[in-house]
Amino acid sequence: MQMQSSCSPPRPKSPPMARSGIIPSSLGDGLVFTAGAFLALLIFLGLYSFLSPTPIPNRLFSFSPSFSSTSSHIDDTSDPPDETFYDDPTLTYTIDKPISNWDEKRRHWLKLHPSFSGGRERILMVSGSQPYPCRSYHGDHLLLRSLKNKADYCRLHGIQLFYNTALLNPSMNFFWAKIPVIHATMLAHPEADWIWWVDSDAIFTDMEFSLPIDQYRAHNLVLHGWPELVYKKKSWCSLNAGVFLIRNCQWSFDFMDEWASMGPQSPDYEKWGKTQTSTFKDKMFPNSDDQSGLVYLILTGKGGWRDKIYLENEYYFQGYFAEIVGRLENITARYIEEERQGPTVLRRRHAERVFLSYAKEMNVQLGRQKGADTGPTGWRRPFVTHFTGCQPCSGDRNKVYSADNCTVGMYKALNFADDQVLRIYGFRHASLVSVDVQPLPFDYPRSGG
Numbered sequence: 300m301q302m303q304s305s306c307s308p309p310r311p312k313s314p315p316m317a318r319s320g321i322i323p324s325s326l327g328d329g330l331v332f333t334a335g336a337f338l339a340l341l342i343f344l345g346l347y348s349f350l351s352p353t354p355i356p357n358r359l360f361s362f363s364p365s366f367s368s369t370s371s372h373i374d375d376t377s378d379p380p381d382e383t384f385y386d387d388p389t390l391t392y393t394i395d396k397p398i399s400n401w402d403e404k405r406r407h408w409l410k411l412h413p414s415f416s417g418g419r420e421r422i423l424m425v426s427g428s429q430p431y432p433c434r435s436y437h438g439d440h441l442l443l444r445s446l447k448n449k450a451d452y453c454r455l456h457g458i459q460l461f462y463n464t465a466l467l468n469p470s471m472n473f474f475w476a477k478i479p480v481i482h483a484t485m486l487a488h489p490e491a492d493w494i495w496w497v498d499s500d501a502i503f504t505d506m507e508f509s510l511p512i513d514q515y516r517a518h519n520l521v522l523h524g525w526p527e528l529v530y531k532k533k534s535w536c537s538l539n540a541g542v543f544l545i546r547n548c549q550w551s552f553d554f555m556d557e558w559a560s561m562g563p564q565s566p567d568y569e570k571w572g573k574t575q576t577s578t579f580k581d582k583m584f585p586n587s588d589d590q591s592g593l594v595y596l597i598l599t600g601k602g603g604w605r606d607k608i609y610l611e612n613e614y615y616f617q618g619y620f621a622e623i624v625g626r627l628e629n630i631t632a633r634y635i636e637e638e639r640q641g642p643t644v645l646r647r648r649h650a651e652r653v654f655l656s657y658a659k660e661m662n663v664q665l666g667r668q669k670g671a672d673t674g675p676t677g678w679r680r681p682f683v684t685h686f687t688g689c690q691p692c693s694g695d696r697n698k699v700y701s702a703d704n705c706t707v708g709m710y711k712a713l714n715f716a717d718d719q720v721l722r723i724y725g726f727r728h729a730s731l732v733s734v735d736v737q738p739l740p741f742d743y744p745r746s747g748g
């Protein structure tokens with residue numbers, strides 16, 4: 300359930316857009332598009348474009364821990380007998396029948412389950428992979444490690460995870476498969492305010508980072524992307540549809556109905572393939588895909604969805620692996636230096652359950668340092684490293700990547716993340732490519748290591 304084709308993000312040679320929606324009026328201000336940027340995009344599709352945005356000062360980061368689902372006040376041991384949407388025999392979990400009045404239905408359910416409402420917005424992570432074994436030699440192991448990585452992130456942040464391996468709508472395969480899953484998940488989790496879809500080949504590489512969820516209050520869909528590339532470049536790579544937040548509300552059901560109408564189960568599938576390839580000159584394959592569909596809806600304003608869609612690019616909501624993997628060793632060294640030089644609290648051993656309080660300390664420390672920026676030139680850990688085009692399960696990777704680029708790259712990112720977890724358990728990997736681990740001495744890294 301990953302992207303079939305690789306799509307390296309063309310990087311605008313301009314500062315990231317201010318936090319805002321993606322209405323076209325936000326275009327223009329201070330956006331400098333060089334001919335070089337266009338050319339690079341055309342020539343290096345699938346390659347690292349070398350066009351880097353201005354580094355983002357880390358003071359933009361406000362530390363905001365995600366909602367903790369572990370609060371003891373939640374009553375999950377009883378379900379009142381009052382009728383809810385679950386008792387309506389006409390409501391289906393499949394996408395062939397639209398859901399209506401969802402906001403009201405959900406509100407009613409929450410009223411009957413008051414311990415689930417109030418407090419911070421609740422996030423439920425959803426990911427998945429195919430129902431059968433991987434064809435590539437490393438595939439199943441890489442998927443297992445990637446699932447472990449998500450389980451780790453979720454445990455540390457009090458987020459629940461649903462990992463799905465069933466194709467809920469057999470004609471909606473590949474990247475389309477997530478839509479029926481998210482649809483069913485929204486019904487199964489009325490307590491969740493947001494569904495966070497994360498492709499199986501996207502890896503959390505900063506365990507300490509929490510989503511700035513409050514900043515998305517006015518929006519219903521959050522993706523990594525660049526408005527100027529949507530509107531000016533009309534590129535199908537102007538956003539990435541492999542990681543996104545979608546609000547559990549009626550808007551999202553309606554939106555997904557329209558989005559899915561471009562999918563393989565729709566009679567208009569072929570027509571949409573043609574529309575997409577003629578709209579996006581950089582789209583190299585004929586079939587309608589979810590990402591192009593999304594860019595199309597934003598670009599054309601069709602359906603009026605775009606006002607509620609937020610394109611994030613101030614941190615690696617998801618980051619292109621080729622831009623990240625080569626820097627992981629240096630980032631590791633830089634963090635170790637920070638821990639060595641910084642206050643004792645950064646080296647203090649602690650229980651996993653209080654991890655977030657130490658993440659906060661580290662965030663403060665990074666805020667004092669020059670260059671601790673997110674993005675291609677900063678040394679802050681990238682939040683999510685996405686191996687788009689690598690197809691670890693089928694092994695059918697984009698030919699611009701070598702097997703090592705993808706496989707070794709993934710193992711490195713996984714170890715990089717795992718070291719942040721193992722640290723809590725008193726160990727770390729001997730290196731980013733090693734399966735061996737070493738115990739950490741007291742007061743590490745000031746002592747030993």
Ligand SMILES: *[C@@H]1O[C@H](CO)[C@@H](O)[C@H](O)[C@H]1NC(C)=O
Nearest residue numbers: 346347621699700701703704
């Ligand atoms: C793939 O690996 C080669 C050799 O290490 C490296 O030169 C190249 O930059 C890598 N490509 C990507 C896209 O990471």
Ligand SMILES: *[C@@H]1O[C@H](CO)[C@@H](O)[C@H](O)[C@H]1NC(C)=O
Nearest residue numbers: 624625626627628629630632
């Ligand atoms: C890593 O750091 C070394 C030493 O500072 C530097 O020479 C090298 O260019 C850095 N590598 C990357 C990929 O940034």
